[in-house]
Every structure is written in structure tokens, then in C-alpha cells.
Amino acid sequence: MSEIDVLSVNAIRALAADTVQKANSGHPGLPLGAAPMAYELWAKYMKHNPKNPNWANRDRFILSGGHGSSLLYSLLHIFGYGNLSMDEMKNFRQWGSKTPGHPEYGHTVGVEATTGPLGAGMAMAVGMAMAEAHLASRFNKEGYPVVDHYTYVLGGDGCMMEGISYEAFSLAGTLKLGKLIVLYDSNKISIEGDTDIAFQEDVKKRFESFGFQTLVVEDGNNLEEIGKAIAEAKADTTRPTMITVRTKIGHGCPAKEGTASAHGEPLGVDNVRALKENLGLDPEKEFFVPQEVYDNAAKIVAENEKAEEAWNAMFAEYCEKYPEMKQLWDQMHDKKAGECLLAEPDFWAVDDKADATRNISGKLINKIKNYMPGFIGGSADLAPSNKTNMSDMGDFSAQNYAGRNLHFGVRELAMAAIGNGMTLHGGLRPYVSTFFVFSDYVKPMARLSALMGTPLTYVLTHDSIGVGEDGPTHEPIEQLAMLRSLPNFSVFRPADTTETAAAWYYAVNSQSTPTALVLTRQNLPQLAGSSKEALKGGYIIDDCKKEVPDLIIMASGSEVQLAIAAKAELAKNGTEVRVVSMPCMDVFEQQSAEYKESVLPNACRKRVAVEALSDFGWGKYVGLDGGYVTMKGFGASAPAATLFEKFGITTERVIEVSKEVLAK
Secondary structure (H helix, E strand, O other): OOOOHHHHHHHHHHHHHHHHHHHHHOOOHHHHHHHHHHHHHHHHHHHOOOOOOOOOOOEEEOOOOOHHHHHHHHHHHHHOOOOHHHHHOOOOOOOOOOOOOOOOOOOOOOOOOOOOOHHHHHHHHHHHHHHHHHOOOOOOOOOOOOOOEEEEEEEEEEHHHHHHHHHHHHHHHHOOOOOOEEEEEEEEEOOEEEEEHHOOOHHHHHHHHHHEEEEEEOOOOOOOHHHHHHHHHHOOOOOOEEEEEOOOOOOOOOOOOOHHHHHHOOOOOHHHHHHOHHOOOOOOOOOOOOOHHHHHHHHHHHHHHHHHHHHHHHHHHHHHHHHHHHHHHHOOOOOOOHHHHOOOOHOOOOOOOOOHHHHHHHHHHHHHHHOOOOOOOEOOOHHHHHHOOHHHHHHHHEEOOOOEEEEEEEHHHHHHHHHHHHHHHHEEEEEEEEEEEHHHHEEEEEEEEHHOOOOOEEEOOOHHHHHHOHHHHOOOOOHHOOOOOOOOOEEOOOOOHHHHHHHHHHHHOOOOOOOOEOOOOOEOOOOOOOOHHHOOOOOEEEEEOOOOOEEEEEEHHHHHHHHHHHHHHHHHHOOOEEEEEOOHHHOOOOHHHHHHHOOOOOOOOOOEEEEEEOOOOOOOHOOOOOOOEEEEOOOOOOOOOHHHHOOOOOOHHHHHHHHHHHHH
């Protein structure tokens, strides 16, 4: 190990410790233990260019143990990413800083994914590796490896304990993702103490069973052994690799090394001084990086710039030789590629027969694929039910990475994270799918989608008690309210073909908001008043003659037809009713105050909400004078028609509640 390498590692440790100490908040243990493997990777094996953090062919690095963010920020600072200045390091975990408590994608230059929920980064890394494999299979030509990079992910015992890691790495092994390399910071310490109290399995054997190459570095401070393992991992492109690196949490701090207290609390002023003395650094200097460390990093960056320059030259030659591939590349990297669908009559075509919105969605998916070559997706073992299969597009597998149909297996949580990773990678527009009730399994990663602003599409079918005979375990009730409560997350529940097309159009053109399409199992009629106005989230689907209606009935999805039928009956007695279809509350809330007033005038306080799910969330539209025709408990096992009747989700009940509201 050279002196500059040792000095660089120790400078990273000291800087990470200083950031946590000044903030009096944070996690110094991981950075102190994992600094050698992170430095060795970034300095000698990872292809990256801080001068162009978005270089398409860069290697990706994810810190799955996001609590150790001061390690990542120290690396970004030393290597010169995004002008992450020393002042930003000093502002760690403070308001407005570029160094928040956990890494945030889109907030700090060089952060590839938002991490913090343990294991999430592991699964997103699998998604990035899948994206690389898919794009390489479609674009690479002999002599022109234009897509050729690795995905590295670093995490610890906590990441390995989380079930999402089991799900994702089982799939990664099945898919033989040879350019995925996992660095396992094995220090046998978690917040509650030694991991033996709850975690005694042989992780190496587990990964062997997944189909990974497994390597072990016994001394986490030995840069040469770490480098040898990384090189060996890169050499085997037929299997993903897991490198176990034995470390000590809080390495170098005599009072904290190897203890649980090193995980999530500052070391203390005296202990930081002792750490620096132990590492051969000046204990009097805070937030200090020796100039030779900066100079060494600059030399590494200069070499990486040459690597990108060489790639740019190769890519230019490739584009000249294969102009059709250049056109495809541009189309797949065009974030506005889906806008063409607005003017495509075929996309908006309506067949008058009744149909389930899941079926309609399936037909739309098979139209979108022809206009968006980066459109890719699949289901958690439910494609025949979710109707998410793309005909003639092939299945993504170890034998065919070019396939556009993804098979996630029964792994909903990992599926959503993998979808996030594929979206973050770039060049693809993914969708994922399961039954709506299982959005409970999906939700943590849907939350990360919203936080990161990744426009992943969630296709969620079997949307209500309309599931029928499968019973309450499979009948969503509260799930719609759950997803609607997420900030920066659009939830569409369309009523027919036109509204389903509007939902898909919105989803594939969203730039920074994930979208859920909540779809029926049962057939629905095509509604005369439905239109592209559904793109506004809520609109008048059947109006009355009066400027201010006597009553407004609001509904989404399968219940819009009930509202329209109730309006017709109420009109026989001279009651002027407006029916508002509300496929997406989130988008409706983004409309102007004038538009919202035109749809739901404040002058009409007599309102009824109709939805075969929980009433939670409708109150802001219903108000104190309104009523509800919704579910009050869980469903039951019986044919769908029976359930709608027994639970009172009927036209008759809508009329009854409407009359009660009018009589107030």
C-alpha cells in the first residue's frame, strides 16, 4: 500500500468523523470501517468522471447503508464532484445543505440513488445492472461496446438482514448479472449490539446459493487484498459477485472501535482527537484534507477524463457507422418520447363494448411499446392477470437481456426497487405490476420513487371488492387512500377506455412523479361523457342545466357509472345533478383555482362521494354537508355482483344517500 493511499483513506475517515461531530448527529461507524474499500474502488477500479457526473457509460455506485452518508460526501468532496465544498461538509445535516443525513438523489451531485431504508440500495443496484445488461444487448456492436459499465453497491449487516435483499439478489443470481458487484461491510455490529443476537446465518453460503461468485477479504484495511477481490469480481462477467470485507465499525477510534455506540452517535470531541492521533493525523486540525490527497484525486480524475474522451470518440464513430442505432439511442434517451401519443388516434380509439380497465391497459401497453422503444416492464408473477405482457417483445432473461418483458417472480418489494433502479439508470421507461391489495408490499419503494422523483409506473389491478370470490385478503379497501397520501405520487383510477388512455399518457410523460394505475378486474361500460379532460385529474363527465347544481356526485373508476345512473333517476324528480369523474385527485389538485371552482363550485355544498373503497381522503371535496357511498370495513368472499349489492355500492344506494344530503 502506498503512502498516498493510506493518507487518503485516513483523510476520508477524519473528514467523515468531523462532519458528524460538528453536526452532533450522524453515523461515524460505517465510514471509519468502510473507508478503505470505498477509496480503493473509487480510486482504482470505478469508471467515473466528476467533471461529467451524468456520463452515460460511467460505473454506478450506491451506498446502500445510507446512514454512512458522511463517507460518500467525503469521497465526493475529495474527488471534486459538483463543487461539494468544505463548507458543505461543515453544514452536514443542516437546513439547506447539500449534505443531508442520508444521500438524496437529485439533491447532491454524484448521488446515484436515495438510500437510508436498509436494503433498498441493494435492490436498486440490481435494477441498474439489469438496465445495463438490457441496453448493452440492444446497442453494442462488435468493436463498439458503447454500453459497458459496472454497478457497485456497498452495505452492511443491516442491509443483509432486510428481506428486500434476499428478493433482489435471488433474482440477480438467476439473471446472471455479471456486472453487479456487492461490497459487504461485515463488522458484526448493529444498533442493539453484536449481530449474533439475531443474525447468525452464513451470508456467503446464501449468496452462493443465489448463484453469485463469493469472495472474502479478511482484513478490511488491506487495500491490496480489496483491490485483488474487485479485480477478480470484474473478471467474472457470468455471475454477479459478493465480496465480504471483514471490518471493524468505528475503526481507528480506541474508545469506540467495534462497539454498537460507534454506529449512530458522534464519537465525541476527545475521541475524534484520539482517532486522528491513532491515524497519524494532526489532532488540532478539523475539516482538513492534505493537499497531496487532493492532488492524487485530481490525477485519478484526469485519467478518468481520458477514459470518457475515448468513449466519446468511439461513440461518435459508432453513430456514424450505425445511424439507425444513433436514432434509437436518442429516442430511448428522450424523456419526452411519449408526447407523440397525444396525437395518435389509435392510442385513443374506443371499442364500445364493456371491458375491464386491466384489459384496456394491456391493449394500451401493446400500443405504447411501438412508440417508445425504451418502454420495458413486467409483473410480480401476475402478468396474465395484470395484462402487462408485451407481445413479440421477448422475455428478459440470462439468455436474452434484450427482452422487454420482465419477470420479477413473487417479489413485490424488490420489484418496485428494481424498477426505481432501472429508471435511475437512464435510457428506459419501466413499469411494474401486481394486485392493488399488494401495494402494501410495494409501498416503501413507491415512497422512494416519490422522494427521488423517478417516474416509475405502477400497474395495480383488481382494484376493489370487485375481486369477488378471493375474499377480503385480496380486496383492497384502504390502499387507495394510502397511495393518495404520498406526496409527489399520482394515483389514477380510470372509469373506462378513454380515462385509462389518459392515465397511461400521463404516466409515460411524467418527468419527476411516479404514477399508479389502479385498474378493475370486472368489465365496465364505455361512458359517453369521458374525454381527454381526464388528464386534468377531475372533470365534469355528465352535467346538468343549472350553473350551480342542486347536487354534485363525485366518483372514480367502476363507480362513475353508478353516479351517472343515479343522476338520471334523480333528474326524473327535477333534481339537477352534476357528475364529476375524479380519476386522479393528485393531478386535480395541481389545476388552477379557477378550473377547480368550475368543476366543484363552492356554491354547491350538497355533495356525495362514491367509491368502493375507504372514504378516507374524500372529506376535502365532500365537506360537512355531504355524504358517502363507500366501504366501512373489509370485504368478503362472494361473486362481485353480490358484494356490491351487499355492501351497498349500488345506484339505489347512491340515490338514497343523495336524497338524504338534499334533505339536510
